[in-house]
Amino acid sequence: MASDLVNITINGTPLQVPAGEMIIESARRIGVEIPHFCYHPRLSKEAGANCRMCLVEVASPRKNPDGSVTLAKMPKPQTSCSLPAGEGMVIETETPAIIEARRGILEFLLINHPLDCPICDRGGECPLQNNTLHYGPPTTRYVEEKRHLPKAFPLSEHVVLDRERCIHCARCTRFAEDIAGDAQLGFLKRGADMEVSVRTGEQFTSLFSGNTIELCPVGALLSRSYRFRGRPWDLMTQKSICTECSNGCNIKLDHRAGRFVRVNARLNEDVNEEWTCDRGKFGMDYLSGPDRLTTPLVRRGNRFEAVGWDEAIRRVAEELGQAGRKSAFLGGIRSSNEDLFVMQRLFREVLGSSDLDHRVGPSFDAEPVIGVGQGQVARAPMSLVELEGLSLFISFGCDMAWEQPMAYLRVRKGWRRGALTIASVARHGTAEDERPSSLAPISAVRVRHDEGGELQVALRLLGEVLRQGGDGTAVPAELAAKAESAVTEQGADAEAVRRLALTLFEAGKGASDGRSVAVWIGEAARTNRQLPDILQTLSAALSAAGVHGVVQVPAMEVNEQGARDLGIAPTWLPGYEQADPAGRNSAEILAAVAQGDIAALWISGLDLATRYSDPAAAVRALESCPFLVVTDLSLTKTAQMADVVLPVTSVAERNGTYTNVEGRVQRFWKAYDPPAGVRQEWRIAAQIAARLGTEIHYASSREVLADIAARVPLYAGCGPDALGDGGVRWASALAGEVGR
């Protein structure tokens, strides 16, 4: 139906468009821009079509009693943002009546608008300003008192509301209800007194509140951190990637005079569409934070001394050279792919060490992705778009909205369409159950268990699946026995798990080729020492239930996936080739440090002393470490324990790539020069290699990436020329898919 084409005419130009397409979109196809405020293609039309700015004149064919057809003009102008294209429609967008109508609407919008553009953040990029300039009346006829309301009313720690400027377009309220799903914004009162509001006593605590600032067509919803900090025309914009989680939102990084100013979303239909989450939107201030390091530091007794790069590099090269195989590397989950590739070359090729690990949780040996199937592609993380089309999504110990914000939005979108069922497994008292943005309220099945009960739930699920007729032939006898005994045990979650099993069978039914079920393991479950068993049990449950699915431990940090892919791991090389000999994992490395078996440790972009699953153990090990070098942006607790601290460039200060949660290699571009005295991490690694007599020569990040693409088959389709603005998923490239 929707793909049927209809013939319409806009301003005399005939064109074919999909039946039911909104006329405002059809007009764009032929370059006719219809002014609008409330319209937004991703927001519901139910509560839209309210600003009345997009009026057009419409005539439709009408059948006469004698069978002939005449064109009947509709007596009233129609809102093109909500008018579906129908066969034979004739649209006029620039008639005198429409021009007058627009002027009238703008006059209405302006009578109560404070017109304080000179002190408004939105000034210069304001749809109300722009439309007024193009279509508005030159002066006002309004002589009455304007509406007065408190300015800059704080809705949350991030967002303020200037109710005087609001034009009541309902974009923010629709976003909150339709997209974020927390419905924290609504309208109070009616008529000219109507106002946007949170509920009494509540704050706008949505994890996605920042998007409403970008959606607001006036300066009514404003960012507290950006307020009064710049005028749009003074800002420069660079294409970048958010560094605050693994989802890799495409962002526009606005900067001024070499300093970070703000984040806006950059469109990428496959990743973040046009959204960001608040962690990213308001979390990137560190780029120009006051604590940025700008020079290498070397420990002299109890204090650090600022030194030049030559001296710092000489010192690190000396120590690493002496340690040789007894050097180790931890972290790297915030470094670029280029940094990581060169770094692992330094350790493996120059120092002869296999002791590298990016994982700092207690369950080191967990496979990154367990596909129900075999081989390399089974390790490929699923795509974000794929989430929308699932029939069942199981969030397992994962606070989705917080940990995987864009994946959360995709799952919600699939649920809203009606075909996706959600199940949520989490500990009692999970933050998710309190949060406004959460899958919990829309989960068809909710399993809540005690601390550490993840494996028990997984076994119970497998047991239920087997009892309800699942195919147990591929399940190891020992596991099947454990599962059977888990089902017989009493437990508060027994009924919920039974329903989960039923839901699983249900999801397996009408499913065709694609994966229909996904289980995402979150931080709470990742910190369970039994993670490998949990993963094995869950994937056994999926295959026993006969569903085509995947159990995934999605990456959480910005380049955690890149660190996996590029072999920052003791047992595999870049591209998941087996490492021979295998090295030691992070727990073993720290134990070896404590035993004096490792002479030099390099920690990159990771505050191990606070982030390690056992922080005290980490501190003890670091204290006994003969030589510790740390690369980071600021002097973290870990850096304070180092012998040498090397300051590195931020995402805004260089070119490079990160690989996001779905294995999409994405570029970011240099926005401004780094502070003097700060270097790129891979250049540091290459310089150290050179000092040790091995040339790892690259002229640029681009060359490093080209080399990765040439040497690592997994990334063969992700070379610098292939990536474009939106990046490429290596799994898609391997499968020969184009575009994604």
Place this chain on the structure above:
Amino acid sequence: MGELRVLFEHRDVPGIERMDVYESVGGYQGLARAVTMSRADVIGEVKTSGLRGRGGAGFPTWIKWSGIPADQPTERYVVCNADEGEPGTFKDRELMLRLPHMVVEGLAIAGYATNSSTGYIYIRGEFLESARAVRRAIDEAYARGYLGESVCGSGHRFDLHVHMGAGSYECGEETALMSSLMGERGQPRAKPPHAPLPVISGLWQRPTLINNVETYATVPHILARGGAWYASMGTERSKGTKLFSVSGHVAKPGNYEIELGTPLEELIALAGGVVGGDLKAVIPGGSSVPILTAEQCRGVKLDYESCMAAGTMLGSGGFMAFNDRTDIVKLMHVTARFYAHESCGKCTPCREGTRWMYRIFQRITAGQGRPEDVDLLLSICNNIDGRSYCPLGDAASWPIRASIQRFREEYDYWIEHGRSPVGDDSVPGIG
């Protein structure tokens, strides 16, 4: 022509609001006959009667009824619009209070004809007594088997629920009413050509029939005595009788049932004639319709077509007569206040325009009018009319525009002299 009581035939019978009395005067015979007929034949009878919606727009009732996809396996709903918020209109209130069974019977017939098993009566929140009467009638109807499991033993199920509004005129607009009924903000929803009609997708996206109280109350008579009988009353295109709520400067304000096509003067005479002065103006169909000068009233007949031809509308039948003590500018000040207060706020022209007009009226009647204000008011009316989301915006502009066109000299007087052309004791007062 003249007074003709069909709905009101037994209005004054003591106890008519109770089941026994209502049955004793032929009540529920229409329903009893309907359930012996096919659904199509019931709708056919309504078609023959020529009944048009009494909520204001005069839309042919049978077209709505036959638009409900009665064979689809989905749920369907029947809704009675008893929000009656139009200033000057109070007929539905009395129908529900005195003749609640007639409304219930009409709804049960509609439920049968559209194959719906659930009905809602959305009653204006202030109408507590009417709601109580309806509530009691519903209980009595369940007890007699006119509602519930098997309506009149037909096997057709029909349950009827009362829902009270919370005090919003806009919630009488059918799509806003449905939003409100579903627990959402009382704002209208999209209609054709932007979205399907309520008969296709209404309450909870299910086919929904919505009619006015009086429309439903007429149906039992049509079913009991035949569509042809009903069509024998009224004019060529406005069939049957209509209730008028007569108010203003008349001796006997109240509800009157007249045959459609009755001369306007006759209705005034029925209500005891104009008091306190000579007739100056009439608003024949509720505050939303254009005002007529006494001159224009002459010879006008009260049916849909004649009113249209005279430059106004029959509307909901809220008939207001004004004598020559009436200050038209003050009257419109009160009207403008009403619409500014009742605008739901959803769309720009109505939200901003109604408040702006009210402000201008405040200024004019405070003696601060400017010569350009009258044209400004006209221009604002033009900028609202036809551009708002729902008809409330249009309805806010029509009376004001008509009053300027027909009584402009009174505006000019206010602006020039800063006081009423009618004198200090003019009506209405402005609170």
